[in-house]
Amino acid sequence: MRQATLEEEEAAAAWGRETQLVEASAPHADEYESPNDLGFWRVDIEDQAAFICNELDLSDEQALYLLNALGLLPEGAALPDFRGQPEGQQQYEQELEQQQEQDASQRPSGSMDEVEEPVLRDALESWQDMSDEDEDHRPSTSQQQMRQIMNNPEFGYQPGDNGGQGEEYDYYDESNGNGRQDYSASSSQSAMVLASAGGSFQVSIKPNISEAKPSGHKVAPGVPALKYDQSSFDREYEVIHLRVVGRRASTAAAMGEEIELVPGKLIAGRYQVLEQVGAAAFSRAVQAYDTLERRLVCLKVVKNDKECMDACLEEVRLLQLINSRDPRDENHVARLYDYFYHLGHLFLVVELLGGNLFDTQCYDPSYFTPGRMQSIARQVLQALAFLHANQVIHADIKPENILVKNYTKCSVKVIDLGCSIYNSEAHLSHYVQSRSYRAPEVMLGLPYDGRIDIWSLGCVMAELATGQVLFPNVSEAAMMARLVGMLGELPPYMLQEGQYAGAFFTKSGRVYERDAESGLFQLLAPKRTTLQARLASPDRGMLHFIRHLLVADPSKRPTAEQALRHPWLQYRYRSPK
Structure with a gap:
């Protein structure tokens, strides 16, 4: 008895010393006016624009959006007008402006635009003339000419490639306006042919068709079939077996979205509803009598909604895991007895506890x-x-x-x-x-x-x-x-x-x-x-x-x-x- 008293005194002294240290470092003033005080004063900000630009962590686009939305951006104003400039920034901008004025005074007569405009215009006209010339000399896209191009060794096409068979491609034939003609070629060859037929713009992409293909069974071209590994599955996954209970010759659709839980109603032929004990955003809880085990239980009825169902199925998984690792019920976590799907709702049967x-x-x-x-x-x-x-x-x-x-x-x-x-x-x-x-x-x-x-x-x-x-x-x-x-x-x-x-x-x-x-x-x-x-x-x-x-x-x-x-x-x- 004396030993217990000494331990109590030592514990009390320990937390007493720690309390003194905490209180010494904390502010002693209490500015709350009542127990319901929210704990702060609201302070208006006079210069909203400066606050947005200088105090908030916003990008230029976000700051401009806020300024415009609040009507705080005068016409002709910019963000630097509101944001504080670094030291020396104003002097640097003035020197830069003076340098630009000096360069302008030394510029030859006639503006840069006036000097460069004839050159740009001549280059544009020359480019247009070349385009017209290309248009006039574009090869005919008839089927015979296309075959001749494809048979040309310069394009890397050899008769008999791809087993003498190729994928079907079609192209637009200007001769008939809207006609379409087919030709046979591989993917890389079609890319080179179309590039050659288009004039000066050429793109050549040739995949490595000699790449070794995987051996064994295939579920798709080039995709090998995997073998099922039970040990890997057991190591990475866990399975919950959800029982679906339905009345014979009846469907859940006939019951509507919400199931009625009146006292005396028998759920799934086993659980007799006694009274409702609580309700939340995602579920309702009722006290029920388990007619099989002859004990009182809590029946948690999940709302008929996918998000709620998903969350409660995850809860089932976790409760099964936690309960299995606490077989003697020593760690103060609620016990899950049963779960099932019935009349369009997920039901969780847990131990009956008192009020929260x-x-x-x-x-x-x-x-x-x-x-x-x-x-x-x-x-x-x-x-x-x-x-x-x-x-x-x-x-x-x-x-x-x-x-x-x-x-x-x-x-x-x-x-x-x-x-x-x-x-x-x-x-x-x-x-x-x-x-x-x-x-x-x-x-x-x-x-x-x-x-x-x-x-x-x-x-x-x-x-x-x-x-x-x-x-x-x-x-x-x-x-x-x-x-x-x-x-x-x-x-x-x-x-x-x-x-x-x-x-x-x-x-x-x-x-x-x-x-x-x-x-x-x-x-x-x-x-x-x-x-x-x-x-x-x-x-x-x-x-x-x-x-x-x-x-x-x-x-x-x-x-x-x-x-x-x-x-x-x-x-x-x-x-x-």
Whole structure:
């Protein structure tokens, strides 16, 4: 007992020292006027044209387009009129102008155009005369003359080439106006013949027809047939066997686009609908009774849409993989029992859990004591560490995707892998995560990994502690301004390397946004505050843990395994929780 107390004291001292260091380096001023303050001031920009040309990372074409669209480009004006010129640029332009005037004064009488015009005109007339002469002496394109040209050894054609047979080509015969005649030649020969018949312009392309052809079976000319390799297939691919359940003598088309889920309805002859428990953009969830296994389950009915179907089939693949690698159900990820296609819809049968953390926060905010929040954080981190160890990024951690399994024991599970991706695919998409829980590297268009889930968890923990969304979903620019005011300036490399950084930050590092109504640009001046001021919790350990997760620089943000070793998660709260 004494040993446990000493460990608790050492853990408390450790995070206490770290908290003091963080608070010493953070700004203490709190300029928020209310808990619902957005966290920034909107500052109007007087000289919009100068701002567009000098502060935004735009090409000349983009800057001109914006200036014209906003009516800021006076007649006769150019971009240099708005952009700041480098030192010495004006003097250089003046000297260049003087030099041009001096050269003009020394030019012989008669302008350059007047001197060169007769020469150009004579050259043009000479070229036209040559064209007419070529037209008069163009060889006749009769079939007999064409054969004679093709039989000429100079063109490399030998009778009997190509086995005495060639591809059929046709050409235009001027003698009859619209008649077409055929001749036999290979590809290279036809190119040379047509070039010769056209006069002075000649193109000769002769492919290597003696190239060795692959041996063995062929599926097309020159394409060898591959052999099926089962071991390679098993190594690179995985298969899900989707059962299609349909009522006899009936089609899914007769059911319409949406299936009716009324209490008592029997789905696929097995699952009896009891009540609806939730709905999302892509699916509906109902509580059902499995008449075969005699247990309550959650029936997830996917919207009849290709995009939704594709996402849920990927979720099936991931759940099968994750569940198979967690046979004892120790890593707090929802279990998939069954899946099938029925009446035009994809059904997922998963374990029945309780309400999500968002609904629990709405109905009973007092439930989230520091002890319970510690338990939730530990379980979610264990789930994330397990997913990340299997190279899977959840990419949508939010209160709605964390469900309570047992309210008394405060056990939770992570659900909804429909947006999850593999680490190797992280560079393919920058539209992941719900916006209020979206990591800064995702918004800026930087490479990312599983640590984006750690950022999302930090936002969830702050929301559970206060009942307020930490970064309200106003706009990404507004979120950036609030983030800077709360956590400090972003590292320069994130603004320099971020693919989308120019959409939120000026060249000088200020946050800006374009007004949707007027189309004019505004600066978003961040209000200074601290995470401690926003959370206002007496539990210093929990505050430090949340601050530990919400590190804007992804290279300094902990992984799930590292976060699990935070001293606050080792601290034991006395009962009651």
